[in-house]
Amino acid sequence: MSDTLVDIKKVVKEFHTGKVAVQALRGVDLVVKTGDFMAIVGPSGSGKTTLLNIIGALDIPTGGSVNLFDRNLSELSRKDRADLRLHQLGFVFQAYNLVPVLTARENVEFVLELQGEGNGRETTALATLESLGLADLADRRPTEMSGGQQQRVAVARAVASKPKLVLADEPTANLDSENAETLLKMMRDLRDTHDMTFVFSTHDPLVVSYASRVVTLRDGVVVSDEQRNGDEIGED
Amino acid sequence: MSSSLVSKFALRSLGRNIRRTILSVAGVGIGCTVALFLTAFVRGSNELRIRSIADSGFGHARIAPATWEKQRDNDLRLQNGVRDLAVLQGTEGVKVAAPHSRITALLAFGTRVIGVEMLGVDPQMEALLNRVVRTVSEGRYLRADDRDAVVIGSVIADRLEVTIDDDLFMTVVDHAGQMQYAMVRIVGIAHTGSKELDTGICHISLDDVERLTGYAGSAEISITFDDPLSIDEMVAQIEGELPTGDIILPWNEVLRAQGGDAASDQGFMRLLSIIVVVVVILGITSAQLTAMLERRREFAVLMALGMKDLQVIRLVTIEALVLGLMGAVAGLLLATPLVYYTATNGIDFSAMVEGDFAIEGVLFDPILYTDLGYWMVPHALIIAIVSTLVSALYPAWFAIRTDPTSALSLREA
Numbered sequence: 001m002s003d004t005l006v007d008i009k010k011v012v013k014e015f016h017t018g019k020v021a022v023q024a025l026r027g028v029d030l031v032v033k034t035g036d037f038m039a040i041v042g043p044s045g046s047g048k049t050t051l052l053n054i055i056g057a058l059d060i061p062t063g064g065s066v067n068l069f070d071r072n073l074s075e076l077s078r079k080d081r082a083d084l085r086l087h088q089l090g091f092v093f094q095a096y097n098l099v100p101v102l103t104a105r106e107n108v109e110f111v112l113e114l115q116g117e118g119n120g121r122e123t124t125a126l127a128t129l130e131s132l133g134l135a136d137l138a139d140r141r142p143t144e145m146s147g148g149q150q151q152r153v154a155v156a157r158a159v160a161s162k163p164k165l166v167l168a169d170e171p172t173a174n175l176d177s178e179n180a181e182t183l184l185k186m187m188r189d190l191r192d193t194h195d196m197t198f199v200f201s202t203h204d205p206l207v208v209s210y211a212s213r214v215v216t217l218r219d220g221v222v223v224s225d226e227q228r229n230g231d232e233i234g235e236d
Numbered sequence: 237m238s239s240s241l242v243s244k245f246a247l248r249s250l251g252r253n254i255r256r257t258i259l260s261v262a263g264v265g266i267g268c269t270v271a272l273f274l275t276a277f278v279r280g281s282n283e284l285r286i287r288s289i290a291d292s293g294f295g296h297a298r299i300a301p302a303t304w305e306k307q308r309d310n311d312l313r314l315q316n317g318v319r320d321l322a323v324l325q326g327t328e329g330v331k332v333a334a335p336h337s338r339i340t341a342l343l344a345f346g347t348r349v350i351g352v353e354m355l356g357v358d359p360q361m362e363a364l365l366n367r368v369v370r371t372v373s374e375g376r377y378l379r380a381d382d383r384d385a386v387v388i389g390s391v392i393a394d395r396l397e398v399t400i401d402d403d404l405f406m407t408v409v410d411h412a413g414q415m416q417y418a419m420v421r422i423v424g425i426a427h428t429g430s431k432e433l434d435t436g437i438c439h440i441s442l443d444d445v446e447r448l449t450g451y452a453g454s455a456e457i458s459i460t461f462d463d464p465l466s467i468d469e470m471v472a473q474i475e476g477e478l479p480t481g482d483i484i485l486p487w488n489e490v491l492r493a494q495g496g497d498a499a500s501d502q503g504f505m506r507l508l509s510i511i512v513v514v515v516v517i518l519g520i521t522s523a524q525l526t527a528m529l530e531r532r533r534e535f536a537v538l539m540a541l542g543m544k545d546l547q548v549i550r551l552v553t554i555e556a557l558v559l560g561l562m563g564a565v566a567g568l569l570l571a572t573p574l575v576y577y578t579a580t581n582g583i584d585f586s587a588m589v590e591g592d593f594a595i596e597g598v599l600f601d602p603i604l605y606t607d608l609g610y611w612m613v614p615h616a617l618i619i620a621i622v623s624t625l626v627s628a629l630y631p632a633w634f635a636i637r638t639d640p641t642s643a644l645s646l647r648e649a
Binding site for chain 1: 240241242244245248249251252533534537538539540541542543544545547640641
């Protein structure tokens with residue numbers, strides 16, 4: 001398999017509000033490669049979330065082509081897309097979105113159960129939490145954790161099954177700068193140690209400062225795609 | 237091995253809104269209670285009907301000539317009465333087999349005349365079968381060695397103005413169509429409490445009927461079984477063993493109006509139960525749907541993470557199943573004392589029927605006892621679980637239709 005995880009060509013996404021058609025994406029070209037630590041930035045309404053939905057196989061484009069892990073997204077059924085999300089992708093949401101009635105360990109374990117993992121899932125979940133320094137939170141429910149802790153558990157949930165690509169939607173939006181930095185370092189370490197790829201949609205300059213690649217969207221079009229060298233990263 | 241997190245998730249979700257869960261369980265429980273009580277009432281009324289019919293001399297079933305079902309003619313006689321009786325005596329579970337014959341007669345005393353349908357009986361067997369025997373409060377019932385003796389109802393006695401040991405002039409038509417006459421002595425007068433029944437009771441021995449009419453043998457054999465709940469099975473068993481020419485009919489085919497009444501009673505109560513269950517289903521659907529709406533983001537996130545439709549349905553179904561189980565327990569806890577009270581004290585309909593409750597020659601007990609039994613447990617479970625599972629269908633469909641893209645669109649923490 002090539003190091004291209006996502007190959008987007010001339011993607012158009014149109015939404016209909018009553019009789020009015022709105023183009024959220026207007027011919028986007030983008031390639032996500034293994035090891036990218038990519039921030040998608042742009043003003044509100046620029047199409048960041050729509051693009052993330054398409055990269056995450058949550059939605060399909062109106063036009064153009066999207067190849068995810070060498071599979072044509074438009075040809076995948078609803079079930080195939082769910083399979084793809086479950087086995088190849090990890091998600092981190094702005095609002096953490098942990099299951100409130102499950103503990104941190106159970107939240108991580110839950111995705112493993114959905115994947116069909118059997119007896120080993122509890123061990124895997126605990127090992128993941130431990131590797132991210134969250135072992136002491138294992139038996140706490142989301143309501144017993146701070147926002148920062150919840151978001152780190154959400155990262156643990158996203159990466160427990162070692163997905164190739166993790167999508168994070170405004171992951172630091174509800175965190176203070178200290179927690180945001182801890183989270184970003186954690187994700188960057190995961191990229192470095194487990195060869196994972198991260199794509200963020202963000203407004204946060206701190207996230208941008210950590211990104212190895214910054215894609216700027218405006219009015220549904222990619223206006224810049226900046227690859228950054230090591231010296232620039234973490235210094236904005 | 238760790239237990240299923242989907243199940244744990246479902247169970248704990250019920251604890252999120254305790255008030256709604258309690259109300260849902262109460263709704264299922266009350267629905268269950270009403271359905272259980274209605275069913276206990278119908279089962280009790282059915283038991284009362286079968287017992288009353290059997291005790292009124294009709295038995296649980298009847299052996300009759302094969303042509304009786306169409307002709308219903310008193311002149312018909314069993315083709316193999318003796319062999320029929322032998323079959324019944326050799327069949328385990330048969331409690332009483334009482335042969336009968338029926339003739340139309342005129343009874344006269346002085347200038348007063350009354351027309352009756354006389355029942356020819358085997359006095360010993362009849363005493364085991366027919367509660368009328370126990371209502372003979374003047375004189376006595378027939379004995380095996382009685383000849384030209386008769387037991388009549390109190391209304392007949394009043395109309396003829398006769399009493400014990402009076403001789404009645406009896407006129408019948410024999411098998412050749414000739415009038416036959418006999419004097420019969422009144423040995424007993426029955427007071428059933430029902431005017432209708434006391435107008436029709438006129439028992440005479442089978443031998444006297446045979447001698448007077450020339451018709452040999454009996455016209456029917458009324459049968460009761462040890463277990464009134466196994467009538468259909470017993471009828472099927474005996475049916476296979478009877479010699480040709482005679483048939484066995486269950487009570488509801490002998491007394492078709494009673495059978496029809498029983499079926500319509502059951503149908504009506506079943507309809508009421510269904511209405512109750514539908515109301516419960518609508519209530520629970522509404523509550524479950526509200527719960528799903530509140531958890532829309534959660535389902536969107538789960539779908540985004542890759543949860544499949546079947547896994548979502550399983551989650552919603554487990555929640556419904558647990559609700560159903562709790563509702564069944566609540567229903568049993570509420571219904572059991574109610575059914576127990578009415579099963580032990582009965583529901584007295586005397587005031588409604590003014591003490592005279594006879595239909596089609598069947599004397600009914602005005603006190604109905606509901607049926608308390610272990611049947612209530614599976615019944616409650618089926619009602620509660622089926623209604624909650626049906627209630628979960630729409631919320632489950634709603635949950636799997638959740639658009640996973642909304643997981644990323646919902647930004648508020």
